[in-house]
Amino acid sequence: MLRPVALLALLLASTPAAAVETMRISMGDVEGAEVRISGPGLRFGGDSEEGDFVRVGAAEARVRRRGGGGLEVNGAPILGDAVRFRAETESPDAGVAEVAPLRAGGREVRGEVVVRLAGTRLQLINVLPLEDYLAAVLGSEMPVSFPLEALKAQAVAARTYALQKKLEAYGSPFHMGSSVLHQVYGGMDREDARTRAAVAATRGQVLTYELAPIEAYFHASCGGRTESGAAALQRDLPYLKPVDCPCGELPASHWSAQVSTAEMDAALRFASAGLRTAARTATGRVSRVAAGARSLDAAQLRQRLGYTRIKSLSFDVERNAQGFRFTGRGYGHGAGLCQWGAKVLADRGQGYKDILAHYYPGAELQQLY
Ligand SMILES: [Zn+2]
Incomplete structure (x- = not known):
């Protein structure tokens, strides 16, 4: 397998900018x-960025798998195992065509749709410009009321993350799974002037390390110090090192939770009597809990009790009359960009480049297109 750096070079050298700028998201x-x-104005063509589209000649296309293999569109066989559709509204002034939303398998989507034969199944893939994708997801990733410089930092992190996923999936029919699509179209009503502005102001900008896009993880709040990529996500990367963060001063960074003895026994899969934190990471997050001679990975305990209930691994736990009382700081895995910290830094007048340099030390901001 090629190293990511080689993949990026390949991607930039051999494909037009348009290919870099599109995301392929599975619709299932x-x-x-x-x-x-x-x-x-429904059109269809080959599944490529440079393909020519021809009119379907009907308002609807029925794509079927042919008995002997291959695909047909409105009864006519087509070449290859994939076909791409787009809708175009043409202005009366010749030459100007605008891509319009499509209906595919009962859903309305932006951009283009690919129908692909995968074994005996038909697979739907939404192809949309990366910048449109970002404008749609930004509002579901960070509150749109956050300062513009924080939204811009988030836009760069999300663009980098998406591009890194795309490179990781290089050669695969799609880059992201269908749960992402829910985020795109579920988040469309959260798209507003501020998220659009944050995406437009950072257009084409990505964070790189040794010429490859970084794994730009982010989280809601670290509680005062970010976690290493190795401890949080088993990703030991030079730009995911713990850094201090001003979010710890915010009341919103603090949380508590009550867990009954029965719930704790069920989550541990052993008796909770004498439960204690058995090990912590260098930043003080719990890595292991134990009771008697048995122990459990703290991340697994958090998953079993619920990520929204046990908001982070930065906690203390005490026995009380009702069971166990957790008090903690931060929300999320804690690696990479801390969104509430980014808000504080932006409120203090820092720009998005400084914010990104703080949370991804050593990563370089590059203009990819
Ligand atoms: Zn923080």
């Missing part, structure tokens, strides 16, 4: 042997 498999695609 079609149930049944046929899927219908519709939209104004």
